[in-house]
Amino acid sequence: MLKVYADGEEVVKVEINTGYNHRGVEKLLEMNSFYKGVFISARICGICNTVHADVYVRGVEHVLGIEPGPRAKYLRVLAMELERIHSHMIINAIMAEILGFDTLFMLMMRDREYVMKAKEVLTGGRVIADYFMPGGVRRDIDDTKRERILDLLKKVKPRLEYYRKLFETDPTITNRLSDVGVLKPRDITLHSLVGPVARGSGIKTDVRMEDKYDAYDEIDFNVIVRTEGDSLARMLVRWDEALESLKMCEYILTHLPQGQAVVDERKLPRVLPPGEAFTRVEAPRGELTYYIIGGGRDRPYRVKVRTPSFNNIINSGFSYLRYSIADVPVILVSYDPCISCMERAVLIKDGEKKYVRLKDIVSMKRG
Amino acid sequence: MTEARVEELDPKNVIGDLVVKEEFARPNRRVFTIDKSSIREAVSRLIKAYGETSVYVSTIAGVDRIEQGVMELNYFISILPRKEVIVLRTQVPRTQPAVDTLIDIVPGAFAGESETFDLLGVQFNGNKLLKRGFFVPEDVTSKGVYPLRKDAKW
Amino acid sequence: MVSLWREILKNVFKKPVTIEFPKVETPIEKDFRGLQYADLNKCTGCSLCALECPSKAIEMEKLPEDVKLKHNPRGLYPVINYPSCVFCYRCVTICPVNAYITTNEYRMATEAEKLLSDALSLKTLKREGL
Numbered sequence: 001m002l003k004v005y006a007d008g009e010e011v012v013k014v015e016i017n018t019g020y021n022h023r024g025v026e027k028l029l030e031m032n033s034f035y036k037g038v039f040i041s042a043r044i045c046g047i048c049n050t051v052h053a054d055v056y057v058r059g060v061e062h063v064l065g066i067e068p069g070p071r072a073k074y075l076r077v078l079a080m081e082l083e084r085i086h087s088h089m090i091i092n093a094i095m096a097e098i099l100g101f102d103t104l105f106m107l108m109m110r111d112r113e114y115v116m117k118a119k120e121v122l123t124g125g126r127v128i129a130d131y132f133m134p135g136g137v138r139r140d141i142d143d144t145k146r147e148r149i150l151d152l153l154k155k156v157k158p159r160l161e162y163y164r165k166l167f168e169t170d171p172t173i174t175n176r177l178s179d180v181g182v183l184k185p186r187d188i189t190l191h192s193l194v195g196p197v198a199r200g201s202g203i204k205t206d207v208r209m210e211d212k213y214d215a216y217d218e219i220d221f222n223v224i225v226r227t228e229g230d231s232l233a234r235m236l237v238r239w240d241e242a243l244e245s246l247k248m249c250e251y252i253l254t255h256l257p258q259g260q261a262v263v264d265e266r267k268l269p270r271v272l273p274p275g276e277a278f279t280r281v282e283a284p285r286g287e288l289t290y291y292i293i294g295g296g297r298d299r300p301y302r303v304k305v306r307t308p309s310f311n312n313i314i315n316s317g318f319s320y321l322r323y324s325i326a327d328v329p330v331i332l333v334s335y336d337p338c339i340s341c342m343e344r345a346v347l348i349k350d351g352e353k354k355y356v357r358l359k360d361i362v363s364m365k366r367g
Numbered sequence: 368m369t370e371a372r373v374e375e376l377d378p379k380n381v382i383g384d385l386v387v388k389e390e391f392a393r394p395n396r397r398v399f400t401i402d403k404s405s406i407r408e409a410v411s412r413l414i415k416a417y418g419e420t421s422v423y424v425s426t427i428a429g430v431d432r433i434e435q436g437v438m439e440l441n442y443f444i445s446i447l448p449r450k451e452v453i454v455l456r457t458q459v460p461r462t463q464p465a466v467d468t469l470i471d472i473v474p475g476a477f478a479g480e481s482e483t484f485d486l487l488g489v490q491f492n493g494n495k496l497l498k499r500g501f502f503v504p505e506d507v508t509s510k511g512v513y514p515l516r517k518d519a520k521w
Numbered sequence: 522m523v524s525l526w527r528e529i530l531k532n533v534f535k536k537p538v539t540i541e542f543p544k545v546e547t548p549i550e551k552d553f554r555g556l557q558y559a560d561l562n563k564c565t566g567c568s569l570c571a572l573e574c575p576s577k578a579i580e581m582e583k584l585p586e587d588v589k590l591k592h593n594p595r596g597l598y599p600v601i602n603y604p605s606c607v608f609c610y611r612c613v614t615i616c617p618v619n620a621y622i623t624t625n626e627y628r629m630a631t632e633a634e635k636l637l638s639d640a641l642s643l644k645t646l647k648r649e650g651l
Contacts, residue, residue: 091589121550124550124553128607266617357602
């Protein structure tokens, strides 16, 4: 993935090698109907599946000309913010693990299970929440589920505050992370780095504040910006964002509007009219953009996906120079690499296709 | 230049003389069609007008329009003080797709240009770091196929 | 300075959080997206679920010879290949007559005979003499 050339202990050159995991998603989205695309785009990445599905569904809604109701918008934001909390917890746990701090990794993963349980109560799946559909969402919540999610969030909140205090004051972590991988604001915009990487160096950019999609125009939140620009600043931005997300989830659960949230999938239009839409969303890793062109059939003409890890990892080869080899994993993990989001090429297999069904296995066993 | 002046500066005033056509992409993005030889001029003017830390190139998207015989290149540029995204669109002929590179003005275009070259076959003049096989696996590149074109078969 | 010692001591005296599956059942929600199959008392054989499946896991098969249903003129019913299924529940929500039975069964790493969707669907017919 990263080819590092070193002179003694100092890094002199870095080459980025991708392409071991390319899966042909853009061609696949052109070959299937746009309803199947809702499920295909969710499976580009396992940990950011709600944001991929949300931005695709919003692009399709712009081309079709339909809009969801207010209750559906609030529930969409709830699913995305729950995912932001557990994504930030796992990248901080991985950072603790590569520093050698395995105890902290295990403690954080235990507390992350509460958030995944909350996501299961809301959407029906712990990791992949097939929750989005053009026009609204696929499930609704009642009062018992609402109380359960509020209880789970109440258990997670003191743990998040404890871990944030630990990252700021513990000498094991601060000695390894301070002043490593410093990025200046000029480097960030010229190299198109996005997300907490940009917010850790003083650039105030957040798509939730700029575009105000879904229900973000009615929910108050702060955009967290730090000015130091090193790895510790980027990790602390993520902890502060996780606490903000938790406050947002509690606000949503206590202020849900009434109305119809679930869309009847049998009555939706079957053809994507000609038109184009460019939608953006704030994924846990940065700015995720989709560009959808409709062609008058049931398949889109072109879908272009640009994930935040694409820019953050491929364009950041300059930031490792003149640090020692032991700093390279610390810098790489502080950019939050999501490998499946980054490598989305086509993998073609020539030759004939062979399907093995479950019935064939059973008959092979018997006969 | 004070903050208020930068926010009120309309991008149309900065690159207006290069614009051939203006359209809209939903939800509210302005699309400026310009000639392929003035891409570098337009981007440098935008960076100089708004400041280096206020403009970044978000996405480079290539579209294969096989019926019209052209390939469209869309540059999505985000202007932070105005909280707006504008689109610069050019067209290149499909038989010889080539356009000037942006990599010496904006090094962040490296990822987008590498992907457009590897998947669609658009040549970026002046970019020495382009190579096949960056994303596409070897059994496809050995046949000389650009996978995302509409007539690609492998 | 925040010390990790108190945290470690607190956790030494707690019992482990490991759930000893399969001796103990994992706590799972009632509406978790698990195994699903078609109820043949309602299915009309329209094949919408097979056309809409994103991973092409559903095939339509002919009913056995002796079964004639008034609401199923074509005599087809869906059979799901569970190793290909991603449990997105598109088939459940697109069915015009709501003919799918959903469960929260997630223990699929079992013998292949127990996971045959045609057997589960045919059992819903409750034929006499079988």
